[in-house]
Structure formats: structure tokens, C-alpha cells
Amino acid sequence: MANNQLALDRVFHALADPTRRTIVMRLSAEPSAVGDLFQPMPMALPTLLKHIRVLEDCGLVTTRKVGRERICEMRPEALRETDAWLSQQRSVWEARLDRMEAHVLGLQEKENKNDKRKKRK
Amino acid sequence: MANNQLALDRVFHALADPTRRTIVMRLSAEPSAVGDLFQPMPMALPTLLKHIRVLEDCGLVTTRKVGRERICEMRPEALRETDAWLSQQRSVWEARLDRMEAHVLGLQEKENKNDKRKKRK
DNA sequence: CCTACAGTGAGTCACATGGCTAACAATCAA
DNA sequence: TTGATTGTTAGCCATGTGACTCACTGTAGG
Known part of the structure; x- marks a missing residue:
């Protein structure tokens, strides 16, 4: 239950950022590599990386390494x-x-x- | 649409805090004065006030002054x-x-x- | 009018967040 | 093997957030 509370904290916090909601929307449509997500974003790569980490930490997204790319996708x-x-x-x-x-x-x-x-x- | 984005930002941010979710749950059950909400909370009054303001600013809650009390309730x-x-x-x-x-x-x-x-x- | 009650405002503080740059892997392709 | 591609790590900085205290206002009741 306390765990649950923490989970809600993190998910809501993750979704409170427009950049992260954009990522979620992209990934809802299809899994993508970090670079694909990066393309239209008006920010530096490391910044985007951080956002992805936040989404990963709260369980909304999983990522796996494929060659030199990192593929991100939603967790149902x-x-x-x-x-x-x-x-x-x-x-x-x-x-x-x-x-x-x-x-x-x-x-x-x-x-x-x-x-x-x-x-x- | 941009407005919409901002609204989502604020609502999600508001809900990302356990104190504020508690307030929302209390107010879902029934409208309450600031003092009633304050009673079981482990924090100073001004702190609680700030949380209420956040909920008000994002439109989740309305408040009105009745005598020397301030009544808070959910916005449908x-x-x-x-x-x-x-x-x-x-x-x-x-x-x-x-x-x-x-x-x-x-x-x-x-x-x-x-x-x-x-x-x- | 005076006192107690219910907020309210101002100001401070520690820490988290979102942004950056610069330097460093790791992997593919020629 | 070497260069280009794709992340990744580390560290910095400005701003925002949630908490506090202390001093203050406005209202109700005696």
C-alpha cells in the first residue's frame, strides 16, 4: 500500500512533464530507439536520456539494448x-x-x- | 491545445504528491474546511494551505470563504x-x-x- | 471592545528537477 | 583498423518545490 503510494507518486510525476508525455505518446504508437525519439526533440541527448530513465524507473517504459541502439517501449x-x-x-x-x-x-x-x-x- | 498541455502538466503534478492525493480523497467524500483537513495532517498549516492552493490552481478543487472558515470541495x-x-x-x-x-x-x-x-x- | 479562533503572507532553507556541455564507451561499416 | 554513429556518464547551474517559523488579518462570541 505504501509501495503503491510511491508508485502513484512516480507515475504522476513522470506524466507531469510534457516531454515525457510526448515520449509516451510516441511509444504508444510503436517502440522506438532513443535516436528516433530524439530527432524532433528540442533538447540535448543526455536530457532526453534522463526523461527516458524517469519513465523506466516508474515502470511506464522498458528498454533493451539492440546493437548500439536502445529500444524503448511501453509496459502494458x-x-x-x-x-x-x-x-x-x-x-x-x-x-x-x-x-x-x-x-x-x-x-x-x-x-x-x-x-x-x-x-x- | 497548448493550454491543454499546461493543464495536464498541472493536474499530474498536483496528483504526484501523496498529501494532495489525500486531500483529494477526503474532498471526494465530502467538502471540508481547511481546519478539518488540517487535523490529521503531520505538517504546519501554511504548508497545507500551499497544497490546497496547488489543487485550486490546477482546477481540481474550489474554495470559498464562509465566515472565518474556508470551505474546499472537488470540481466535477x-x-x-x-x-x-x-x-x-x-x-x-x-x-x-x-x-x-x-x-x-x-x-x-x-x-x-x-x-x-x-x-x- | 476584547479574546480566541481560523487562516494568511512573507521569508528562509534544503533538496529535487530539468536543462546544459564535455568527455567517454561501444558498435557498426568501409 | 579506423571513422562515424549511438548512446552514456559526470558534473555544473538555475529554478522550482515542499517544508518550516513568525508575524499578521479578519471574524465570531462573550
Whole structure:
């Protein structure tokens, strides 16, 4: 659980950077070598390398060495947990909103009844 | 779109901190005053305040002053975008994985056919 | 009016983060 | 073997972040 917390910390932190989200999007489409990822990026290679390491450390991405290239690709399991956390939060509080809405509607109904009574009187 | 990117940056960054995720979970259950949120937190009030500001700045939370208290609550729309981004990434790359799997299965099938041929021979 | 309560603002500090350059592997291709 | 290609490591720097304290404001209640 504490482990889980740390994992969420790292995944969210990893995704908080636009460069890293770009990498994720590229890799979602297809695995790529570091050099391919580097091409359109407006930064030095070592900087990109660091970003890749961050993604690797939090488990979003795996890499392996093939000849002198390093191939990066997404790890299928990685977003599950994060995604789960987000959906859960959303569902919890949207449920609360629904209850609230129902409550408000209930109040309005009473209001209407009162109005009718007033009118009848 | 650039705006969108910034929003994602901020939401992910906000959620990358365990204290702030705790606040979000508390507020998902029910709106609370700053003091209520503060009670179980192992930190100084101004520190907590800063976290609340971060959540407010990225749109996850709204606050309003009621008397001398400040009431905080979740904003329903806020996670939509983030959630959408995550699901999209997942679906894109899971689709890719499915295709890959299908491809691998295809290969295996060919393998099997070859094996059968060999055996027949 | 005065006191206690609930925040708030300003300023400090240690450390993490994202960027850079420069020098160093490791591997492929001629 | 030698040169070009593709990373990789180390180290530097500016900025951002999360934590703190201390002094302050605004509101409620007696």
C-alpha cells in the first residue's frame, strides 16, 4: 500500500512533464530507439536520456539494448493502477454529486408541492 | 491545445504528491474546511494551505470563504480531461498490443502448419 | 471592545528537477 | 583498423518545490 503510494507518486510525476508525455505518446504508437525519439526533440541527448530513465524507473517504459541502439517501449500493466486510482476518485465523487443532485431535486419537489398547496388555498 | 498541455502538466503534478492525493480523497467524500483537513495532517498549516492552493490552481478543487472558515470541495469537471488522456493512451497502446498478439498468434499458426508438414513428411 | 479562533503572507532553507556541455564507451561499416 | 554513429556518464547551474517559523488579518462570541 505504501509501495503503491510511491508508485502513484512516480507515475504522476513522470506524466507531469510534457516531454515525457510526448515520449509516451510516441511509444504508444510503436517502440522506438532513443535516436528516433530524439530527432524532433528540442533538447540535448543526455536530457532526453534522463526523461527516458524517469519513465523506466516508474515502470511506464522498458528498454533493451539492440546493437548500439536502445529500444524503448511501453509496459502494458503500467497505467492500470494510475488509471484505476483516477476512475475510483471520479466515481466516488460523482456518486456524491448524484446524491446531492437527487437531494436538490427532492427539495424542489417539496417546493412544488408547497406551491400547489398555496395555490389551492 | 497548448493550454491543454499546461493543464495536464498541472493536474499530474498536483496528483504526484501523496498529501494532495489525500486531500483529494477526503474532498471526494465530502467538502471540508481547511481546519478539518488540517487535523490529521503531520505538517504546519501554511504548508497545507500551499497544497490546497496547488489543487485550486490546477482546477481540481474550489474554495470559498464562509465566515472565518474556508470551505474546499472537488470540481466535477476537473479529472475528465486527465482521465481522458490516460484512457486514450491505454487504448491506443493496448490496441497495438492486440494487433501484435494477433500477429504472434498468426506466426504460431504458421509454425504449427509447418510442424505438421514436417511430421507428415 | 476584547479574546480566541481560523487562516494568511512573507521569508528562509534544503533538496529535487530539468536543462546544459564535455568527455567517454561501444558498435557498426568501409 | 579506423571513422562515424549511438548512446552514456559526470558534473555544473538555475529554478522550482515542499517544508518550516513568525508575524499578521479578519471574524465570531462573550
